[in-house]
Amino acid sequence: MTQRPYNFSAGPAAIPEEVLQQAAAEMLNWNGSGMGVMEMSHRGKEFMSIAAQAEADLRELLAVPAHFRILFMQGGGLAENAIVPMNLSRGGTVDFVVTGGWSQKSAKEARKYATANVVASNEADGHTTLPAPAGWKISPGAQYVHICSNETIHGVEFHELPDLKALGSNAPLVIDFSSHVASRPVDWARVGLAFGGAQKNLGPAGVTLVVVREDLLGQALSICPSAFDYRVVADNASMYNTPPTYSIYMAGLVFQWLKRQKEGDFTGIAAMEARNLGKANLLYNFIDHSQFYVNKVARDCRSRMNVPFFLRDESRNDAFLAGAKERGLLQLKGHKSVGGMRASIYNAMPLAGVQALVDYMRDFEKTCA
Amino acid sequence: MTQRPYNFSAGPAAIPEEVLQQAAAEMLNWNGSGMGVMEMSHRGKEFMSIAAQAEADLRELLAVPAHFRILFMQGGGLAENAIVPMNLSRGGTVDFVVTGGWSQKSAKEARKYATANVVASNEADGHTTLPAPAGWKISPGAQYVHICSNETIHGVEFHELPDLKALGSNAPLVIDFSSHVASRPVDWARVGLAFGGAQKNLGPAGVTLVVVREDLLGQALSICPSAFDYRVVADNASMYNTPPTYSIYMAGLVFQWLKRQKEGDFTGIAAMEARNLGKANLLYNFIDHSQFYVNKVARDCRSRMNVPFFLRDESRNDAFLAGAKERGLLQLKGHKSVGGMRASIYNAMPLAGVQALVDYMRDFEKTCA
Numbered sequence: 001m002t003q004r005p006y007n008f009s010a011g012p013a014a015i016p017e018e019v020l021q022q023a024a025a026e027m028l029n030w031n032g033s034g035m036g037v038m039e040m041s042h043r044g045k046e047f048m049s050i051a052a053q054a055e056a057d058l059r060e061l062l063a064v065p066a067h068f069r070i071l072f073m074q075g076g077g078l079a080e081n082a083i084v085p086m087n088l089s090r091g092g093t094v095d096f097v098v099t100g101g102w103s104q105k106s107a108k109e110a111r112k113y114a115t116a117n118v119v120a121s122n123e124a125d126g127h128t129t130l131p132a133p134a135g136w137k138i139s140p141g142a143q144y145v146h147i148c149s150n151e152t153i154h155g156v157e158f159h160e161l162p163d164l165k166a167l168g169s170n171a172p173l174v175i176d177f178s179s180h181v182a183s184r185p186v187d188w189a190r191v192g193l194a195f196g197g198a199q200k201n202l203g204p205a206g207v208t209l210v211v212v213r214e215d216l217l218g219q220a221l222s223i224c225p226s227a228f229d230y231r232v233v234a235d236n237a238s239m240y241n242t243p244p245t246y247s248i249y250m251a252g253l254v255f256q257w258l259k260r261q262k263e264g265d266f267t268g269i270a271a272m273e274a275r276n277l278g279k280a281n282l283l284y285n286f287i288d289h290s291q292f293y294v295n296k297v298a299r300d301c302r303s304r305m306n307v308p309f310f311l312r313d314e315s316r317n318d319a320f321l322a323g324a325k326e327r328g329l330l331q332l333k334g335h336k337s338v339g340g341m342r343a344s345i346y347n348a349m350p351l352a353g354v355q356a357l358v359d360y361m362r363d364f365e366k367t368c369a
Numbered sequence: 370m371t372q373r374p375y376n377f378s379a380g381p382a383a384i385p386e387e388v389l390q391q392a393a394a395e396m397l398n399w400n401g402s403g404m405g406v407m408e409m410s411h412r413g414k415e416f417m418s419i420a421a422q423a424e425a426d427l428r429e430l431l432a433v434p435a436h437f438r439i440l441f442m443q444g445g446g447l448a449e450n451a452i453v454p455m456n457l458s459r460g461g462t463v464d465f466v467v468t469g470g471w472s473q474k475s476a477k478e479a480r481k482y483a484t485a486n487v488v489a490s491n492e493a494d495g496h497t498t499l500p501a502p503a504g505w506k507i508s509p510g511a512q513y514v515h516i517c518s519n520e521t522i523h524g525v526e527f528h529e530l531p532d533l534k535a536l537g538s539n540a541p542l543v544i545d546f547s548s549h550v551a552s553r554p555v556d557w558a559r560v561g562l563a564f565g566g567a568q569k570n571l572g573p574a575g576v577t578l579v580v581v582r583e584d585l586l587g588q589a590l591s592i593c594p595s596a597f598d599y600r601v602v603a604d605n606a607s608m609y610n611t612p613p614t615y616s617i618y619m620a621g622l623v624f625q626w627l628k629r630q631k632e633g634d635f636t637g638i639a640a641m642e643a644r645n646l647g648k649a650n651l652l653y654n655f656i657d658h659s660q661f662y663v664n665k666v667a668r669d670c671r672s673r674m675n676v677p678f679f680l681r682d683e684s685r686n687d688a689f690l691a692g693a694k695e696r697g698l699l700q701l702k703g704h705k706s707v708g709g710m711r712a713s714i715y716n717a718m719p720l721a722g723v724q725a726l727v728d729y730m731r732d733f734e735k736t737c738a
Contacts, residue, residue: 206613244575
């Protein structure tokens, strides 16, 4: 088989080749059951074992403590923008740190259910920095503080989660970690709830991961749909409504792939972090030493997953994208709200893919000289 | 390749073998794009074409009129139990006809958002009949009337949709057609909104079909999450939030399979209806002529899709199921709330599968003689 193209999509995004191969091989007959995974009752022992294994593997990979529940839901991050305040706001005050397009959307949606305050923002500098936690004006009695720990569109990432207790607040921290989950460890001691769509680092679109501290369950507003009430979902092991069975199976295959990964002495998520650091450094270093390309994000808060960059001469954008596609470098166009280019280099992107991108960027620059 | 087992799961359920084979073949590289469908941005031209084709094929198959919108959503039927009243109730009065487990759940969930009246019920006879529409006491000013047009658990099906106008009501009819969609034509002139999870007749779990009359859009309650506001979903061609891309692709393959089906002079849904009638008649006739098995549903409202039946001697249930599995007849155990057996014979179940079941039932009876 020839080399597959490198796919830099921001999500839905590339899936490890060996995961896709296993899924194809098992499509008509999983593990001798005579059924494909898509065809199994979610109440049958075959699928129950697939779901239980996926949850156990994820708990191990992310080192999720026992007092957190792992939920597999539907609707993606955008639905969670409503589901989180329906479950946690008690109709009171909730705080948002706005650092890009996603946290902005989250704050707006929360206003349907609660008083949503923006307690810090990087809007004034075009979402290219992160406001230091020491300056956040957390509301007294805030039911939670929401951050997007990696802004997919703007390429800004929290490399350390804020310690709200140190800031004098007992509010739980809610993180939208859709686009960097499983790319690095999570400091659960600082987290109340984490949510993310699967379609960047965990598998296919259509399943949403929610990891929630057990004491936060059971306080949903009365208008919260039962299917989205965390207490109901947790009590039914994510099977109150029919779960997106195939997406959970695919995510489970990705978890097993993650467990097999090694990088030097590291395995699993630690291996991914080492590899992701290497990939990000390669690309940012190249851009920073170039007069042709530019990344506008402050160095200490650049995302390891999503690298937006611009050609200084934007009239060459179409030629850049066409040449990239010819070299098998796909889906590099930037988000419409930012423009330019964006390379999403999630877990499934090997270092060789980033090297191929850098090689192409160098070559393209030469052809323009 | 040897014969696959016959899978009688109530859902998620069997998928046509040739659909699974095509999906497996395209897993790593769809149509020469170098990407699997799971890996494509939902905003890219490849996936946009897949989604547009799926919608067009479904519109053609089900003969959906132009003044209805087709939405692909998430959360399944149970989420729609909340999403429908959030969108259509205006917080007023909504009516339910309770005919089994699913309509019961729908009525209960609607009470979070509206005054939900049960205007007819078959509870007194154990959900084995259908209350005649002439006797329904539709509320003046009801925002809609909800029925479950096929009760998956109790095996009761409306073979004709009620004509609410003839009953003197202008309320739109809402149908939960999860478990018989695409098994027969739909009389859209009588319908305001139809919804269904895909995992019975349309494809994998994780995508929910909503077909809604255009004039019913735009009246969602303020607490309706944006991702579940039909107006927002329709305006964004089902891509306000990242859609469950792979599930839509799989449903699209099923739609193409449906379009290829022929039965005598019939094609598409008409062919499926003819075939489904033949399958249902074969199984019900056998049961009705047996002293060993029994189906308790009144003959004129028996489901063509879900056939619950009992062994008169229920001590033989485990032996029946074990023997069935040995013959490659899978997932025949009845729903826990009803007991006994249930054969779900959706579109993907060929007549040969029902014949194999009947042959086994006859043989099993003989071994007990």
